Structure formats: C-alpha cells, structure tokens
Amino acid sequence: MADEPGSGTGGMPAAAPLGRLGIAFAVVVSAAHLWANLFGTMPELQAAGFHFGLFAILCVLLFPASGPRALRIIADGLIAAGALATSIYLYMAEDALYARGVSFIWSDWIAALTAIAIVMELARRTTGWVVPVLTLLALTYVVLWGPHVPGAFAFAGLSAETLLFRSYFGTDGMFGPIARISWTFVFMFILLGAFLVRSGAGDFILALARAAAGRMTGGPGIVAILGSGLMGSITGSAVANTVSTGVITIPLMKRAGFPPKFAGGVEAAASTGGQLMPPVMGAGAFVMASFTQISYLEIIAVSVLPAILYFFTVGVFVRLQAARLGLTPENDAEPIGPVLRQGWHFLLPIGALAGLLIWGFTPVFAAAIAILVTVASSWLSGTPMRLDDVLAAAADGAKSMAPTAMLLLCVGLIVNVVGMTGIGNTFSLMLSGWAGGSLLLTLVLVALASLILGMGLPVTASYIVLATLSAPAIYGLMVDAELVRTLMAGGSTPELAAYALLAAPDLAALVGQQMTETQASTLLAALPADIRATLADGLLSPPLLASMLLAAHLVIFWLSQDSNVTPPVALCAFAAASIAGTRPMETGLSAWKIAKGLYLVPLLFVYQPLVTGTGIEPLVTALMAMPAFMALAASLQGYFAATLPPLSRLVLGVAGSAVILPWGTLWEHVALSCILAVGLAVFWRFQTRRA
Structure with missing residues (x-):
C-alpha cells in the first residue's frame, strides 16, 4: 500500500537494491514495528521518533546520495547517524525539557533542526522537490514572512523556538497524529499487502479475473479492471498495481485488438481505482479516519458501492470500445471453477481481515491476524511460505513503507503549520467566498486545486493538504443545504425564533412553518456561523452530520486520485505507457477520459444519498x-x-x-x-x- 514515491516512474527515483545486511535491517525494522504495534507500551511521541529513525536509515540505503562515492558515504552516514541520534534524543530529553519550563538549550536546537532537515532531505530523495519546498515555505511562513503577507493570510508570527518545539517535541508536529497513523495503520497494511503478494495471492487474483471475464466481449479489458481492482484491494498502491498487473493485462488487451494507448489507459484507470477499493485502501483512508474520528470499518463499508460504481464506468468504456472495434470473445480462458479450487485459500486472509473489523477489533490487530492467516493458508497450496519467504515479505513491507514514512512525517510538519496559524480556516472561508456559497462551484475549485497539487505531490500528501484546507468548506455547505431543506419542511428549535428576530425580523414569523427555498436560504445566511452550527446540532441527527463529514472527506480523497491519470503529470498512465509502448501523454489523455468516474461518483456523495443515506x-x-x-x-x-x-x-x-x-x-x-x-x-x- 505504499504511496507512489520510489516507483521509478514519472520522474520518481527508483529504489536501489539492498544487500544482505540491508535486507536483514529491513526485516529488523518490520519486526520492531510489529512489536511496537502489538506488544509495545512506549509513548506515541517516542514511538513515532523511533519510526523516523529506523525508516530514515532504511531510506538512506534505498535512496543513497548522488555524487562521488566518498562524499556519498559521508553524507549518507551523517544522515543515518543524525536520524538515529535525534530519535534517541527525543526519547531521552523530553522530561528534562519540561522540567526546564520548555526552555530550549543548545542540544534541543541542534536535535530539532537536524530532524527537520533530515526528513526534508529524505522526502526530497523519495518524492522530489515539491514536498520539502512546501514544508520549507510553511515553516518560514511562521517565523519569517508571515507578517509581510497582505490580506487575510497575514500571520503575526511565532518565535523560532516555539516553532521548533511544536514541530519536534509537540504532539501535533512531525511526530504527531500523521506519524502515528504512519507507524500503526499504514505500516501494518503495507506489510499485509507484502505478505499477500509474496504468498502468490497476486497471481491468483489475475487468474481469477481472467477466468471470470476472459470469455466476455472485450474480455481482456474487463480482466484488467477486475484484476487491478482486486489487486488494489490488497496493495493500495496505484503505480505498483499498474506495473504488477499491467505486464499481463496490457499485452492481453493489445493482442485482443485494443489500441495500445487505450489498453494503457484502461490499466492506469483501473489501477487508480484500486486505491478506492476496500478492504485495503490507500494510506489516505487511515488519515481520513483520524481526521474525521470515524472508524476505518465505517469508511470501508461506505466505500464499497462507490468503488463498484467507479469500476462500472471503466467497464462501460471498455465495452463501448470493444463494440466499436468489433472485437469477439476469446475462448482460451480457464474456467473459474478450477481456478477457485486451486487458490480458494488466498481468500482466507481477506475474509479474516473483514471479519475481525466487523467484529470490532482494531485495524492493527486485524491486519496482524490476517498476516498470520496468510502464512498459514499458503500451506494449503503447492508453494507454502517458509521462513525465507516470511523474511522476504517482511523486508518487502519495510522497503515499500520507507518512502511513505518520510512523506507522511514531512507532511506532518505542513499540517502542524496549518493548524497553529489558522490558515486552514481562512482558506476554507475564502473558498466559500470564491464559490459564492455554491457547492458545485466549490467542488470544481477543489478539483482544480487537487489537480494542481497532484502535479507535484503524491496522492496521500495531496489528500492531507486539501482535506486540511477545504474539507470544512465542503462540509459546511453540505450542512447548510440540509438545514435549508429542514427549514423548508418546518423544522425549528426553541432558540431559532429568537435568533431570527435579531438576524432576519421579516422571516421570524415563518419559523416553524413551511418556507420556500429562498426564504430558508435567506434566514440561514443571516445567522452567524456559530449560530448555524448550534442550529445544525439541534435539527440534524449526529449520524447524519457524521456521514456528511465523511462525504466531504471522501470527495477530496477521490479527487486527489486524479493526478494518477491526468496529464501533464500522470504517474499511473506513464507507467502503463512504458509497458504498452505508447507515448506517455497520449496514454495519459486516454486514461483521463476513461477515469471519469473520479469526478462523477463524488457528485453522488454530496447531491445524492450514496454515503449519507440510510x-x-x-x-x-x-x-x-x-x-x-x-x-x-x-x-x-x-x-x-x-x-x-x-x-x-x-x-x-x-x-x-x-x-x-x-x-x-x-x-x-x-x-x-x-x-x-x-x-x-x-x-x-x-x-x-x-x-
């Protein structure tokens, strides 16, 4: 379920191969995180610090510095030592810092600056320049240029000591909530995906998809959709999904008669949908659970139907193209019965995961049990996972997690700045102002912002930044729309009449009676924001409010996926183009058209009860x-x-x-x-x- 960094596509650096010692260290990293998640009692701040130290060292091994060999060794050695030292310092020095009344000494300055510099450098190596540059701009906004910004985004500024304390020692900085999500949920599900792939579940999924759809008109295209959707449900990485399934499905589609750029576009669009398909969605889904305080089980439960709708739209494009080309069904696909008989045991880990989540166990515990079930179920096949395979899967999981860990830690610094400066609320209010209170126009603006951010940010980072800035605006407009409908139906609270007398005297007499849409909208617009919030709590049920909050975040989560398939930066499409042997931009345009469900389905989140319904x-x-x-x-x-x-x-x-x-x-x-x-x-x- 690793994010897109390190894929080696679309300009992202490819990870270097690890030697025996490097693989052994990766296994140790996985083992340490398993222990911390299942048995550890270390405070979350210190656990996140060691998460940073271990994965920083692994990142140095996977993404070494460039330049002369001697300088590379020195630079990488200093970074690895600095990461480990700052992790230990966080563990050792926190009590002393509070005993001094949160007054920095020289070692606090060095440790905080070193940790921030290292995470920015490793984020640069794994994702490119955009994330660290945004982080640097955010940090300097707090202490340098914030007071010089005109208008609503002006910020009086904080001292460098305060900024470093909140960024390094604080519970909302680089070792705060985003880091906790990284070392718990995200790591465990990436590790589960690595075990499933290593056990042979990926091959079974492709075989099952071909057996189910190979004999249909346009069957190879449907195989790509089913295979990529099922593969994405256990890996959650769009680019990795494209590469792993595309090497099989794209040649199949080309052989069946689909144009190469269309074949690449189908694979890219289908692989993008893999991050939307439960039970294992992208890392952003765990961030969403933290932001909304809605359980991960509820998020994946409401995400099933939208994901099916997305794949339905991709399938419609495939069937229409097959009809246009006059393609006929193939007859060489294996029947589904033998495929299921040979690989039914690969379904046991997914069943165990879903069952444990439904029964109320935490996602971390459910993922751990699913890993054990994966190993145990592999012994029902002809290729059981032995010790070497288990260790290899553990190493694969750590290697896949390393770029995502650095990305999330770095993004945590940005989110911290957004929270401490209040810029998120300002942006949300401005977004509502630009849209003139129109929910549709707000969605268009968010989609444009998502596309622009997606040109430089991985999908997870794009979601986190946009959710922090614009989710309140979408949620507020959805609540306002529901309040208008409620007021039109005669809904009221004891306090509303008094508020109406002060804010809109002409409409006070209509409170508690049926209103026109114009009257209800006028009354609501006249009320202050805090009064509207109180009114919402009184008139709308808590489950409805929670579902609307989730819908607002799902809109952003879906729109953030468009950078995978939308030129000029379309990582999935570019990866598919390299397999299909086509021009990247042409394949990107084809994928962008086929993946229109990314824009259509979110409309059902806000305008229809696909998420908010009962x-x-x-x-x-x-x-x-x-x-x-x-x-x-x-x-x-x-x-x-x-x-x-x-x-x-x-x-x-x-x-x-x-x-x-x-x-x-x-x-x-x-x-x-x-x-x-x-x-x-x-x-x-x-x-x-x-x-």
Whole structure:
C-alpha cells in the first residue's frame, strides 16, 4: 500500500537494491514495528521518533546520495547517524525539557533542526522537490514572512523556538497524529499487502479475473479492471498495481485488438481505482479516519458501492470500445471453477481481515491476524511460505513503507503549520467566498486545486493538504443545504425564533412553518456561523452530520486520485505507457477520459444519498447512477452501438447529468433513471438494426 514515491516512474527515483545486511535491517525494522504495534507500551511521541529513525536509515540505503562515492558515504552516514541520534534524543530529553519550563538549550536546537532537515532531505530523495519546498515555505511562513503577507493570510508570527518545539517535541508536529497513523495503520497494511503478494495471492487474483471475464466481449479489458481492482484491494498502491498487473493485462488487451494507448489507459484507470477499493485502501483512508474520528470499518463499508460504481464506468468504456472495434470473445480462458479450487485459500486472509473489523477489533490487530492467516493458508497450496519467504515479505513491507514514512512525517510538519496559524480556516472561508456559497462551484475549485497539487505531490500528501484546507468548506455547505431543506419542511428549535428576530425580523414569523427555498436560504445566511452550527446540532441527527463529514472527506480523497491519470503529470498512465509502448501523454489523455468516474461518483456523495443515506438508499442511488454513467460514457466516447452524431452525444450527456445533479427527491431521480435505462435499451436496438 505504499504511496507512489520510489516507483521509478514519472520522474520518481527508483529504489536501489539492498544487500544482505540491508535486507536483514529491513526485516529488523518490520519486526520492531510489529512489536511496537502489538506488544509495545512506549509513548506515541517516542514511538513515532523511533519510526523516523529506523525508516530514515532504511531510506538512506534505498535512496543513497548522488555524487562521488566518498562524499556519498559521508553524507549518507551523517544522515543515518543524525536520524538515529535525534530519535534517541527525543526519547531521552523530553522530561528534562519540561522540567526546564520548555526552555530550549543548545542540544534541543541542534536535535530539532537536524530532524527537520533530515526528513526534508529524505522526502526530497523519495518524492522530489515539491514536498520539502512546501514544508520549507510553511515553516518560514511562521517565523519569517508571515507578517509581510497582505490580506487575510497575514500571520503575526511565532518565535523560532516555539516553532521548533511544536514541530519536534509537540504532539501535533512531525511526530504527531500523521506519524502515528504512519507507524500503526499504514505500516501494518503495507506489510499485509507484502505478505499477500509474496504468498502468490497476486497471481491468483489475475487468474481469477481472467477466468471470470476472459470469455466476455472485450474480455481482456474487463480482466484488467477486475484484476487491478482486486489487486488494489490488497496493495493500495496505484503505480505498483499498474506495473504488477499491467505486464499481463496490457499485452492481453493489445493482442485482443485494443489500441495500445487505450489498453494503457484502461490499466492506469483501473489501477487508480484500486486505491478506492476496500478492504485495503490507500494510506489516505487511515488519515481520513483520524481526521474525521470515524472508524476505518465505517469508511470501508461506505466505500464499497462507490468503488463498484467507479469500476462500472471503466467497464462501460471498455465495452463501448470493444463494440466499436468489433472485437469477439476469446475462448482460451480457464474456467473459474478450477481456478477457485486451486487458490480458494488466498481468500482466507481477506475474509479474516473483514471479519475481525466487523467484529470490532482494531485495524492493527486485524491486519496482524490476517498476516498470520496468510502464512498459514499458503500451506494449503503447492508453494507454502517458509521462513525465507516470511523474511522476504517482511523486508518487502519495510522497503515499500520507507518512502511513505518520510512523506507522511514531512507532511506532518505542513499540517502542524496549518493548524497553529489558522490558515486552514481562512482558506476554507475564502473558498466559500470564491464559490459564492455554491457547492458545485466549490467542488470544481477543489478539483482544480487537487489537480494542481497532484502535479507535484503524491496522492496521500495531496489528500492531507486539501482535506486540511477545504474539507470544512465542503462540509459546511453540505450542512447548510440540509438545514435549508429542514427549514423548508418546518423544522425549528426553541432558540431559532429568537435568533431570527435579531438576524432576519421579516422571516421570524415563518419559523416553524413551511418556507420556500429562498426564504430558508435567506434566514440561514443571516445567522452567524456559530449560530448555524448550534442550529445544525439541534435539527440534524449526529449520524447524519457524521456521514456528511465523511462525504466531504471522501470527495477530496477521490479527487486527489486524479493526478494518477491526468496529464501533464500522470504517474499511473506513464507507467502503463512504458509497458504498452505508447507515448506517455497520449496514454495519459486516454486514461483521463476513461477515469471519469473520479469526478462523477463524488457528485453522488454530496447531491445524492450514496454515503449519507440510510437503509436501502445507498444501494438505490448506486443502481440509479448506472444508466446515467452509461449515457455519459457514450457521450464522451462518441459511440453507442454505432457512431453518435453530435446531437445524440449532447442529448445523452444532458440526460445522464440530469440523473446525477440535484433537482428533486431521490425517487424522482430513480424514475428518471428508469426512463433513461429503457431509452438506452431502445436506442441500442435501433442503432444496432441501422448498422
């Protein structure tokens, strides 16, 4: 589940091979983290410090310095020693610091500055310049240039000592919540993914996907979707997913007759969806659980239907392209029965993971048990995991985690600055102002910001930064929209009439009665923000508020994935292009079109009850959206049983959009969706006969 750094694609550096001592150290790193997660009682701050020290040394081994050999050895030796020393210093010096009344001495200055410099340098080696430059700008904003910024973003400034204390010793800095997520949830699930891949589960997944879809029209493309989705559900890394499954699926698609750039685009789009597919999603999902204080189980539970919808949209593009090319099903795929009989045991770890999460165990414990089940279940196959395989899987997990660990620690510094300066609230208010209170325009602005950030930041970092800055704005607008609907229906609280008399006297008499949308919106806009928050707590149920908060974060989480497939920086597409033998930008444009579900599905989070609904509402919403997505895909593809003229493309685009965008109740949208589904079936038969 490692993030994109170190993949060796799209300009990111490739990890150097480790010798025997390096592999042994990687195994020790994994063992130390397993002990800390399962049995350790060390305070979280110190545990995060040793997490930094161990993975910093591993990063130095995987991503050595450039230049003459003697200078490389000296530089890397100093960095490794400095990382270990600052980790030990954090453990040894914290009590003494508080005994002095949080007054720095010379060693505190050196330790804090050294740790920050090392994490920025290692983030540069693994992700490029963007993350450390943003970190440096954030830190200097606090102590140097913040007072000189005009307007709302001006900041009076803090002393360098205060900044270093909060960044190094504080519980919200580089060893704060983001670091805790890194050494607990993220590490454990990356390690689980490494064990699953090493056990042979990856090969089984591809075989299962080919058996399930190989005989369908456009089967190799459907195999790529199923294989990448299933592989992503256990690894959570889009680029690694592209490389590992693409070497099989892209040649299959090319052999079946798909154009190479389309084959690469399908694989890139499908692999991007792997980070959206439970039970193992990208590292951002664990950050989301921390930000929202919503359990990881609930997050993955509500993410199943959206992920299926995303893969459905990719599948529609594949089927339309197969129909356009006149491709016929292949007959060489192995039946699904024998594949399941040979590899059914690979499903046991995923079942154990899901079952333990449902029964209420922590994700860390569930992942640990799933690792044990992976090893045990491998003995039901012809290639059981022996000690060498277990050690190799442990080393693979540590190597995959190293770039992500440095990334998250560095991003923790940025998040700390956002919190201590209040710039997040300022940005959120400005975002709402720029959008004029329009939720749709806010989503467009966030999507643009996500695309720009994604050009330089890995997906997880992009999500963390955007969630910190813009999630409150999206959540606030969603709450306001629900409050307007509640006021229109006559909802009220005992205090609302008094507030209305002061803020909007002309509307006070309507409180508790049915209002028009304009009246309800005017009354709500007249109330101060803190009063609106109180009103929301009184009129809306806590589960609904929690689901809207989750929906706001899911929107950003989904939009942050677009950098994988959107030129000019599209890591998944570029990796797929290298396998397909096509131009990266052409493959990127193809992937960007095929991955339109990244923009369409989030609309259902905010405008339809796909996440916020109760009972059967999420399922009904998902089924309702399928004809709409099919119509929109046909409009974009320009083909639906036959080539579509411009007017037909426009009509299909409008009809599909009308099902998704807000204008009526859920059941009115369902009725329109049913009409659209019938219309598509009739239109398909009509075009088929004409052709």
